[in-house]
Each structure stands twice: as C-alpha cells, then as structure tokens.
Amino acid sequence: MSDVRVDLDPGNAARDLVSLVLTLIELVRQLLERQAVRRLDQADLTPEQEERLGTALMQLDAAMDDLCDHHQLRRADLNLHLGPLGPLLAEHPW
Amino acid sequence: MTATDVGHPRTGTSGGGAMATCVFAVLRTGGRQAPALTPGHAGGGAVGLLPLPGGDLQAVVQDVPAADFTQEALRRRLGDPLELERCARAHHAVITAAAAGGAVVPLPLATLFTASGRASAALADRRDRILDVLDRVEGRAEWAVKVHVAQHAPAPPAADGKDPAAAPGRPGAGAAYLARVRGRERDRQARHEALLRVAGRVHEAAAAHAVAAVRRTPHGTAITGKDRPQVLNAAFLVDDSRATDLVAAVRALGGAHAGLDVHVEVSGPWVPYSFTSLGEEP
Numbered sequence: 001m002s003d004v005r006v007d008l009d010p011g012n013a014a015r016d017l018v019s020l021v022l023t024l025i026e027l028v029r030q031l032l033e034r035q036a037v038r039r040l041d042q043a044d045l046t047p048e049q050e051e052r053l054g055t056a057l058m059q060l061d062a063a064m065d066d067l068c069d070h071h072q073l074r075r076a077d078l079n080l081h082l083g084p085l086g087p088l089l090a091e092h093p094w
Numbered sequence: 095m096t097a098t099d100v101g102h103p104r105t106g107t108s109g110g111g112a113m114a115t116c117v118f119a120v121l122r123t124g125g126r127q128a129p130a131l132t133p134g135h136a137g138g139g140a141v142g143l144l145p146l147p148g149g150d151l152q153a154v155v156q157d158v159p160a161a162d163f164t165q166e167a168l169r170r171r172l173g174d175p176l177e178l179e180r181c182a183r184a185h186h187a188v189i190t191a192a193a194a195g196g197a198v199v200p201l202p203l204a205t206l207f208t209a210s211g212r213a214s215a216a217l218a219d220r221r222d223r224i225l226d227v228l229d230r231v232e233g234r235a236e237w238a239v240k241v242h243v244a245q246h247a248p249a250p251p252a253a254d255g256k257d258p259a260a261a262p263g264r265p266g267a268g269a270a271y272l273a274r275v276r277g278r279e280r281d282r283q284a285r286h287e288a289l290l291r292v293a294g295r296v297h298e299a300a301a302a303h304a305v306a307a308v309r310r311t312p313h314g315t316a317i318t319g320k321d322r323p324q325v326l327n328a329a330f331l332v333d334d335s336r337a338t339d340l341v342a343a344v345r346a347l348g349g350a351h352a353g354l355d356v357h358v359e360v361s362g363p364w365v366p367y368s369f370t371s372l373g374e375e376p
Contacts, residue, residue: 037279040272054268
C-alpha cells in the first residue's frame with residue numbers, strides 16, 4: 001500500500017479534502033436512510049410522516065448527486081479504507 | 095507485525111560491519127535428515143544450525159549485517175513492497191527447506207538477536223512452549239481456504255431513485271422513495287446473510303477434517319478485485335492423512351448457492367505458520 005502517498009500539491013489537497021468531506025456526508029446520508037427503514041419497519045410513522053421523511057431523503061440523495069457532479073467526483077469514488085476494518089462505506093450498496 | 099521484540103541489534107555499533115543473528119525456525123535435532131540450506135537474507139553469512147541448550151532442539155540461524163536490521167532500517171525496508179517481498183521470500187524459503195525434514199516452529203520475519211548466545215538463551219527460555227508446539231504440528235500441515243463470491247447484476251435500475259415518475263413534489267413520491275430504500279436495504283441484508291452462510295458452511299466442512307482453525311479478516315476488494323469480495327479467509331491445521339479429505343470436502347462446496355457464484359480456493363500443504371505462535375502475540 002505504499003503507493004498511496006500524501007500529495008501536497010495544493011490543487012489536489014483541496015480536492016482530497018472535498019472528497020473526504022463528501023465521503024463523511026455520504027456516510028451520514030446512508031445511516032439516515034437505514035434509520036428511516038428501521039422506523040418504517042417498526043411501523044411507528046404516520047403516512048404523512050413517511051411521505052415527508054421519504055421526500056427529505058430523496059432530496060438529500062439528489063443533493064449528493066449535485067455535489068458530486070459539481071466537484072467531478074463519482075459516488076463510487078467516495079470511500080475511506082480503514083485498513084483491517086475494511087472500507088468505511090459498503091462497497092456494494094446492493 | 096513482522097519484527098518481534100525478542101531482541102534487536104544494539105544501535106551505536108553500526109560502524110565496522112557488526113553482525114546480528116537472525117533466527118528463522120526451531121526444530122528437533124537428530125532423527126530426520128539434516129535440513130537443506132538455502133541462501134537466506136541477502137548480505138548475510140551462510141544459513142546454519144545453532145544447537146540449543148538441552149541438546150534436543152536446534153535453531154536455523156544466519157548472521158546478518160546489523161545495520162540492515164536496525165528498527166529504523168527494517169521499517170524502511172519492510173515498507174517497500176519489493177524489498178518486503180524479497181525478505182519474506184528469503185525467510186519462507188529457509189523455513190520451507192528446514193521443514194522438509196520434519197516439524198518446525200517458524201519464527202516471525204526478522205527475528206533478531208545481537209549475538210547467537212542471546213538467541214540460544216532466549217529460545218531456551220521458551221523451550222517448553224516450543225516442544226509443545228512441535229508436538230502439536232508433527233505430522234500435520236497448514237491448509238489455507240479462501241472463498242470468493244462473484245457479483246451478479248447490481249440492484250435493479252429503479253433503485254437509484256432517478257425514475258422520472260418519482261420527481262419530488264408528486265404526491266406519494268416520498269413514500270415510494272422510502273419503500274425503494276427499504277427494498278434495497280432488505281436485498282443488501284439478505285445478500286449479506288447469504289454470504290455469511292456460505293462462508294460458514296465452507297468453514298464447517300473444512301474444520302470437520304482439521305484439528306484447529308483460524309479465521310482471518312477477509313482481504314478487501316483492493317486485493318481481490320472489485321467484483322469478487324472475499325467472504326472467508328481461514329487456515330486449518332490438518333493431519334497429513336486427512337488432507338485429501340479436506341480438499342475434496344471444501345472443493346465440493348464451490349459453485350452456485352442461493353444465487354451466489356461461489357469460488358473456493360484451497361492451498362497447501364504449508365508450514366503451519368498460523369498454529370506455531372510462541373505466545374508473543376495476544
């Protein structure tokens with residue numbers, strides 16, 4: 001893994017930072033979706049709440065797409081490798 | 095995880111080509127054929143045998159330049175993949191050659207002592223443990239079993255939430271999105287459980303023929319390839335007489351299971367690296 005080096009080129013540093021921040025946002029977004037599914041499974045949401053929660057998540061998902069487009073990153077590029085713990089985000093969000 | 099704390103060459107003696115003693119393995123004396131000798135680490139002396147106190151054990155050792163094996167030099171060399179590979183291959187070759195004559199206890203890569211006297215004293219301290227381990231691995235070998243699963247078509251296209259009918263603002267669009275997320279999440283979980291089941295079945299099939307087993311963290315897709323997640327990475331200590339049974343049992347489990355394309359890899363016999371720890375690790 002020593003081919004992964006810290007690149008101190010200012011342009012790249014900014015890009016890496018953006019990618020790191022987007023990765024963390026994506027992590028939170030995925031956790032929110034899973035939490036929403038849990039609430040749905042517990043059946044403690046009214047139809048109106050379901051609709052609002054779903055709409056919010058859908059908008060969040062679209063916002064992620066826009067952010068990624070804006071910074072010329074793909075969702076698949078967003079991840080952190082945590083060594084023996086594996087990747088931060090599931091690599092196969094089937 | 096490579097260099098041990100058993101001993102390190104004294105720093106400060108770097109001038110004048112000081113030598114350190116590198117220990118590769120410990121084995122019993124007598125009986126079997128004398129172990130074949132391989133070149134060992136580059137820049138070192140000849141690989142030889144060091145009799146240990148008690149007379150029934152001997153170590154496979156090599157004098158190596160101390161300057162190449164200081165903590166700092168090791169960190170630098172073992173951080174370089176090519177150099178690491180060279181070191182690991184040299185280490186493995188010496189141990190494999192020594193193991194041709196019978197059971198050995200391999201020591202971790204770059205196990206160093208400042209002098210051969212200190213090596214034999216340190217190994218003498220671990221004598222009981224070494225004898226136990228030799229008894230345990232006599233007539234047995236390590237077999238590695240790895241299971242990969244090939245990915246099929248990813249989630250259905252509608253699952254990414256981009257079908258035009260689901261534009262935000264339409265009545266029901268939010269609930270429909272949530273339902274899709276739930277479907278995706280259920281598929282993901284079902285798949286994950288199927289993978290764990292397959293891994294568990296292969297592990298059980300192999301363990302039935304083994305005297306001991308260890309499971310390691312499966313390699314990430316950086317090593318195995320994006321579409322080939324590894325779901326089992328295990329090693330088994332197997333009686334030589336049961337090895338063919340283990341290989342047959344494990345291979346029989348390859349193929350299709352519950353919609354998964356399962357690839358089983360068995361390799362061996364290996365020197366039982368995974369079952370010969372002398373207890374330095376927790």
